[in-house]
Amino acid sequence: MGRGRGGLPAAWRPAFLNAPRARGRNRSQEVVIHAPEAWVLRSGATAGSHDGGPGGALCRDRFPFGPLEEGEALVEPILGSWEANMDHALTRSPIDVCSSRGEDSVVLGNLGVVRVLDVHRGGRDLPVREGDLCLLMPFGKRDRYDYAELAYAYDCPGTIGLLARRTKLDARLLLTVPDGTAYSLAQWATYGRYFTAWDNWHKAYGCWRTQVADDDPAGHLVFGWGGGVAFAELLLARRAGFRVAMTAGSDERLAFLRENGIIPVDRRRFPDLSLPGPRERADRDLHRRRRTSVKGFLELVDDLSEGHGASIFVDNIGEPLYDVTLAALAREGVVTTCGWKAGMRVSHLRGAESISRHIHVNTHVWRLPDSPGIRDFMEAEGWIAPKGSDVIYDFDQVPELADDYANGRIGSYFPLYRVNPL
Template identity: 85%
Template sequence: MAGPYNGEPGGALLRDRFTFGPLEEGEALVEPILGSWEANIDHALARSPIDVCSSRGEETVVLGNLGVVRVLKVNAGSRDVQVREGDLCLLMPFGKLDRFDYAELAYAYDCPGTIGLLAKRSKLDARLLLPIPEGTAYSLPQWAAYGRYFTAWDNWHKAYGCWRTQVADDDPANHLVFGWGGGVAFAELLLAKRAGFRVAMTAGSDERVAFLRENGIIPVDRRRFPALSLPTREERADRERHQRRRISMEDFLGVVQELSDGHGVAVFVDNIGEPLYDVTLRALAREGVVTTCGWKAGMRLSHLRGAESISRHIHVNTHVWRLPDSPGIRDFQEAEGWIPPEGSEVIYDFDRVPELADDYAHARIGSYFPLYRVNPL
């Protein structure tokens, strides 16, 4: 990503050569194979919520912080490096860690000096490479979407733990977990289903409705509530628009009441943000949890603190996951098959990355797991 932004989703992308220095101690030279297109790339290209070039103090940034790479060379030096030449690995997107090993700055996003996977070659700290299990039962495209699953693992366990502090022993089968559509929400709902909850999620296309149903999640067709999002700035004076929203909201809340036996949502996975936040809170049960690990459309939120306190709502906010937890999450995926269903990914070749950026920004991708291929296997 380089140069001034022209307002188009792929407008900040520039195909060019770049150079980096020799491998320092503890670094690995890698060849990216498959990258996962994540919301953080979309945010970087839109220069919102931050301009990562300005934030990093760099004119050019190579994006792409989640994907599968092949290790070409390792300069271990005196450091304890666990990867070898030829290993296929997952990149852990940690730039700067805090004292508890959570991400403070994200690799190939807002952490200066980090080189992402949208390049034919890259070098990085070898400690960020997590080998794919030998003899894995799953394909590289299935593994390449791990970022949504690792993020979901951390967010779900924090949200579920908070819910259990107030609802200590009731059967989860009596409670509904709901999510606005997205790959992370999909992965979380599968964990909630494993824990015994009823699970439901919105979807905006026939393809996604069928996909959710095939995976044991109750699909709620988003198209039934066409005016559910907050009016735009231009629409705020339009009384008819507000009336249409009230109707959409009442219809949606009616569905939630039916699915939850009239109690509301126990845990609501809301990675959308401002346009739907008031709907999320209205749908939430007493002692309910609203949990988020992203901000697809609006970070600035507001609510009535008194109402949230009286309803004993808990708000959970997480980001990425804890680095030392990575091997355990990977091993759970391998052992339990908690991984994108085979064939559910969509892959764009490297030359089509600008098209991928545009399709993602305009919601033209049916899959929850869009990938890009950098080098052949």
């Protein structure tokens, strides 16, 4: 069977081109009202209370939207990737995205694989056509250098995410899956962690080289707290010649790291490593136990780095482990982050960081024009989620996925949700 653009078998295309529409004499006269089934997040001011975890904030409902405007595409989400920004939205921390956007309800989901059903070109030269399988680039508002200021289907007003059976979006945000790709759609649906890792790693590595220009990376350690983005970054670091290590809290994840050439560090060996919360600050015994865990962890980092500390530390956790990250960092080291999972407010001693010549790198998403190049590197080099490393929840199970993610019950670094069949 031949394959069309976007890796889609050409013989399948006609069945996908039946988007419901009331046609007039020309495109400008069409009146199209879509109301697909969706998981909707209501504003905190109107949603009311609910029992249970973050998944309880979602309401299954119809989400209406109007006709395609010029330059927009109607798409059918296939697989979505569950991201930390979705957890932040459901817990309304750091913001209530509905209130921030000035909208009563929103549909989340800004990374995943979609199938293009219709495109309103309006004379424009657009990068996709009906039937393509595409990756959604999560750019809402961009700055003058094409970095994201507001994220699509998060804090950017008027954007509709992938937690809907159908949605419409700016066709320029769609990047086709490589034609005849060697990888499954589930592997491609994890791309958000890889695209983010690509940008963050290259910025961090470039900063490190400004101070350590000539040393062989083989004599240096790159360390990461556990997570899918950190995993992808450490694979890039290993390609660059660094020694790489990462924490994990289960036998399954430790084995996964080992299989992929990353030194696994059992987080369970250091049970009290996290900074106590406000209610625990007066617990002296907890502080004593934490000092023991921190001491043991820093000794391990010293062993892995020949006593120098981590040259680059990937920390996407935030406040609970930030002081440990800085303590584990080598002189002329780089601490790099592209988000946070458990606390975005951090503090440090500027004098100590200056004397140690530590560089702090903070990035968000990536640069939109870099997207095709990152995709092509993934395809050519096999830098993509290993086959079978994902876990997929059905559309009916989305609230369960939200709760499992928030409570650390997912063994995979790549949780996905299925919206429509292929």
